[in-house]
Amino acid sequence: MSDQRWTEPTAEYPLECDHCHYPIPNEPVASEDGRYCSIACREAAADGATLPEPEAYKRVVTGVEPIDSLVPNGIPADSFLLLAGDEGTSRAELGIELVWRALERGEPAVVVSLANPPTATLERFYQNGWNVLPALENDRLRLIDCYTHRLDDRDGFSEQRTEWPTFIGEAAADAIVEVRDPSDRREVTHSLTGALDDLEMSETGLVTIDSLDELERIFQDRQVHDFVEEIRATVCKARFVPIIAAASTADEDSPESEYVFDGIIDLRLTDQRPSNTRRKQLAIRKLIGAQFLPQWISYDHEPARGLFASSPNAGTQQGYDLGNERSQPDRL
Incomplete structure (x- = not known):
C-alpha cells in the first residue's frame, strides 16, 4: 500500500479527527478524550470503535x-x-x-x-x-x-x-x-x-x-x-x-x-x-x-x-487528449 500521506492536514484545516483521521473543517466537537470532526465520530469512539489511518x-x-x-x-x-x-x-x-x-x-x-x-x-x-x-x-x-x-x-x-x-x-x-x-x-x-x-x-x-x-x-x-x-x-x-x-x-x-x-x-x-x-x-x-x-x-x-x-522520452506524447488520442474503443 502507499506510504504517502494523501490526507495530511493542510494549513487551512490543521486539526485531524481522532476517529476518522480526516481534517476537521470546523471547530472540533467538544469531548474530554479527543478532537472529533462530528458527533458521529465522537460517539463511535466512545463505543470503542477504531478506524485505521485512511492511507493504510x-x-x-x-x-x-x-x-x-x-x-x-x-x-x-x-x-x-x-x-x-x-x-x-x-x-x-x-x-x-x-x-x-x-x-x-x-x-x-x-x-x-x-x-x-x-x-x-x-x-x-x-x-x-x-x-x-x-x-x-x-x-x-x-x-x-x-x-x-x-x-x-x-x-x-x-x-x-x-x-x-x-x-x-x-x-x-x-x-x-x-x-x-x-x-x-x-x-x-x-x-x-x-x-x-x-x-x-x-x-x-x-x-x-x-x-x-x-x-x-x-x-x-x-x-x-x-x-x-x-x-x-x-x-x-x-x-x-x-x-x-x-x-x-x-x-x-x-x-x-x-x-x-x-x-x-x-x-x-x-x-x-x-x-x-x-x-x-x-x-x-x-x-x-x-x-x-x-x-x-x-x-x-x-x-x-x-x-x-523504456526510453521514457521516445514515443511519449505530453498532454494526452482523452477525446482525440483514444487509440482503442472501450470494451465490456
Whole structure:
C-alpha cells in the first residue's frame, strides 16, 4: 500500500479527527478524550470503535513501474480497473505481475481464470521466475477456475498433463475453486465472494480477471455488464479491494461501457520510424478519485523484472487528449 500521506492536514484545516483521521473543517466537537470532526465520530469512539489511518488501505501502489510512474499517489483501493489492449501488449503479463506484487507485499490475491486452466495460469508466474508455491501453502492465493468445467473430457485432460502441471495442480488443489457452471453469473459471483471471505480480504489484496472477452463468450445479453456492476459494488466499494480485469480491444463492434469502470489503462503497439519497430505504450485514460499524468509512456517486459519504462522520452506524447488520442474503443 502507499506510504504517502494523501490526507495530511493542510494549513487551512490543521486539526485531524481522532476517529476518522480526516481534517476537521470546523471547530472540533467538544469531548474530554479527543478532537472529533462530528458527533458521529465522537460517539463511535466512545463505543470503542477504531478506524485505521485512511492511507493504510485506501490507496494502492501497485509495484508495477510504468503504472506507478503515472499515478504517483497510488490507485484508489475501491476501484474497478480495465486493462484494454490488443495482443502483443503484454496485457496478460501485466495481470500476472499485479498479483505477484501484491503477494510480495504480503497481501492476499484472487485470480479469476477464464482463458486458461488454473495450472496454466500458475505457469505464467513461473515463466517470469515468480514462485507462488509458498503463497499457495500460506493460503494467500486463490484461483477461481471458470475453465475446466467447460471441457468435454475433464478426465482425459487431467490424464494427459505432464509431470510439472500434475505436480503444480496437486500442490494448488486447496487453492483452486472450481465453478461448475461458469455460464451462471450468480455461481461465479458466489465463488469469488466465498474466496474473499476465506482469505479475509477486506481493505487488503486485489482481484484480477484474466479475460472479459472469455466472460462475454460464456455469458449472454447484459450479464457481463451486470456482473461487473455487482462485484464492483460488493468487492471494490464495500471491501476496498481493487479489481483489475483484462480485455482485448480487437472487437470494435462490442458496445461501449466506459462509465462502468472506475479506471481504464490503455495498452497499445505503435510503429516507430525510421527504425521500423513496434513499441509498447501505456496510458491512463481515466481514473476516478486520483491524479494521474496524462501521457503515454513506453514500456517493455522482462521475466523477473516485469514491466518497466523504456526510453521514457521516445514515443511519449505530453498532454494526452482523452477525446482525440483514444487509440482503442472501450470494451465490456
